Amino acid sequence: MNETMLDALQYYGAAAATIAALIVSLNLGRRITGWAFVLFVTSSIALIGWGFLAGDSEGIGFQNVALLAINLVGVWRYLFSKHKPRD
Numbered sequence: 001m002n003e004t005m006l007d008a009l010q011y012y013g014a015a016a017a018t019i020a021a022l023i024v025s026l027n028l029g030r031r032i033t034g035w036a037f038v039l040f041v042t043s044s045i046a047l048i049g050w051g052f053l054a055g056d057s058e059g060i061g062f063q064n065v066a067l068l069a070i071n072l073v074g075v076w077r078y079l080f081s082k083h084k085p086r087d
Helices: 003-026 030-053 058-080
Strands: none
Touching (some): 003 030
């Protein structure tokens, strides 16, 4: 894969995670928080791709495999589950 595509994955992943973290920290409600977790999912996917395709970045790839699972739980809890998250 070319360097431009790897850079795009890396910087998208970093920017998306930062924006998603800001949205979650603002506590703007269940639905918006759920969409922030969707953004976290896209970030994890991008960083998994970058981590395993770029040299010496496997640690980020493995970390984001775990974060992807956590973020999918967040999507389920905030967008699909009928139970209210605990305060």
